[in-house]
Amino acid sequence: MDIKPTESELEILQVIWKMGQCTVRDVHEELTKTKDAGYTTTLKLMQIMHDKGLVERDTTAKTHLYKALFSQEQAQSNALNKILSTVFKGSTSDLVIQALGQHRASADEIDAIKNFLNQFDQHKK
Amino acid sequence: MDIKPTESELEILQVIWKMGQCTVRDVHEELTKTKDAGYTTTLKLMQIMHDKGLVERDTTAKTHLYKALFSQEQAQSNALNKILSTVFKGSTSDLVIQALGQHRASADEIDAIKNFLNQFDQHKK
DNA sequence: TTGGATATACGAAATCTATCGTAGATATTT
DNA sequence: AAATATCTACGATAGATTTCGTATATCCAA
Numbered sequence: 001m002d003i004k005p006t007e008s009e010l011e012i013l014q015v016i017w018k019m020g021q022c023t024v025r026d027v028h029e030e031l032t033k034t035k036d037a038g039y040t041t042t043l044k045l046m047q048i049m050h051d052k053g054l055v056e057r058d059t060t061a062k063t064h065l066y067k068a069l070f071s072q073e074q075a076q077s078n079a080l081n082k083i084l085s086t087v088f089k090g091s092t093s094d095l096v097i098q099a100l101g102q103h104r105a106s107a108d109e110i111d112a113i114k115n116f117l118n119q120f121d122q123h124k125k
Numbered sequence: 126m127d128i129k130p131t132e133s134e135l136e137i138l139q140v141i142w143k144m145g146q147c148t149v150r151d152v153h154e155e156l157t158k159t160k161d162a163g164y165t166t167t168l169k170l171m172q173i174m175h176d177k178g179l180v181e182r183d184t185t186a187k188t189h190l191y192k193a194l195f196s197q198e199q200a201q202s203n204a205l206n207k208i209l210s211t212v213f214k215g216s217t218s219d220l221v222i223q224a225l226g227q228h229r230a231s232a233d234e235i236d237a238i239k240n241f242l243n244q245f246d247q248h249k250k
Numbered sequence: 251t252t253g254g255a256t257a258t259a260c261g262a263a264a265t266c267t268a269t270c271g272t273a274g275a276t277a278t279t280t
Numbered sequence: 281a282a283a284t285a286t287c288t289a290c291g292a293t294a295g296a297t298t299t300c301g302t303a304t305a306t307c308c309a310a
Contacts, residue, residue: 006297010211024257041299043258048297062257062306075212076223083204084228086135087197093234096221097241098201103209109218110242116222117235117242131267149287166269168288173267187276187287 003070003078009049010075012042016055017072023063128195128203134174135200137167141180142197148188 005013015030016022028042046066049055058065080095088095100113130138140155141147153167171191174180183190205220213220225238 007211008298014211014214037298038300039256040258040301044260044299045297047259059258064258072212073223076208076220077227079208079212080220080224080227083201083208084224086132086139087200087204089139091234092224092228093237095201095205096224096238098198099205099209099217099221099224100238100241102202102205103217109216112218113221113225114239114242116225117239133268162268163270164286165271165288169270169290170268172289184288189288 003054003074005049005054005075008045009054012045012049013054013068013072013075016066016068021065021067023065025063027066128179128199130174130179130200133170134179137170137174138179138193138197138200141191141193146190146192148190150188152191 011031012027015027019026024039024043024046027046028037028039031037031042046055050057050066054069055066056069057067084090084092084095088098136156137152140152144151149164149168149171152171153162153164156162156167171180175182175191179194180191181194182192209215209217209220213223
């Protein structure tokens with residue numbers, strides 16, 4: 001079972017993850033804040049996502065309700081693995097350092113990461 | 126100018142980055158170590174990459190020489206930005222923690238990251 | 251209850267991606 | 281020089297992705 005949403009599908013999934021459960025119109029209105037798209041385009045994409053098993057839907061009411069069938073964490077893991085193998089030669093530390101280098105992390109964020117690293121150390125020992 | 130190599134193009138770019146400069150055959154032999162592909166398929170892809178401006182080539186000799194027109198670092202930056210916005214809600218620290226959490230980093234790698242973080246701290250202060 | 255708004259279903263077109271066969275040019279080997 | 285190998289160019293196809301128009305069903309309001 002391979003989870004590999006397309007670009008457009010990921011845009012839609014972001015909305016679904018944020019709302020937990022939503023209608024085609026919910027998604028469409030969110031999408032049209034940042035880009036142009038016809039309503040039936042969004043609908044069609046969501047139907048395809050359902051065919052692919054990326055989402056489930058409740059069709060009891062006239063207006064269907066969609067939910068994601070996998071978590072954002074799983075998508076994150078997939079995305080990381082993919083770019084690790086395609087552009088980071090498999091080096092996690094390269095990736096982390098690049099990420100920290102180009103996006104100013106806040107002090108809080110840095111602390112969070114440090115804590116994480118320390119805890120990680122202890123587990124290893 | 127938008128750098129957005131496809132999946133197959135990235136496989137090829139990896140070889141070009143590693144070798145610095147190479148022929149279609151170089152790339153093809155490297156690719157066939159891990160997957161099946163006809164020679165003309167690789168050739169065509171590299172021609173398309175040239176059309177798109179992803180690579181340049183020296184055609185003085187019969188066998189052309191290809192070079193990348195952007196660095197692996199740029200590709201890394203692009204890839205990071207993309208997944209940051211599509212699956213990490215823009216949170217670099219989420220990304221870093223996920224990356225560290227799922228791929229056991231070696232002690233050396235962890236040290237490298239810690240050093241990086243410390244140096245980063247000082248710059249901020 | 252009739253018209254307008256809103257929903258889904260479906261089909262089809264446009265584009266992008268990946269793959270490969272064939273043709274023709276150029277080099278290499280015998 | 282002839283046969284063989286290697287290279288690029290080109291065209292075509294298959295499949296995936298994205299987009300949207302039209303048809304049809306359902307709800308709601310005047």
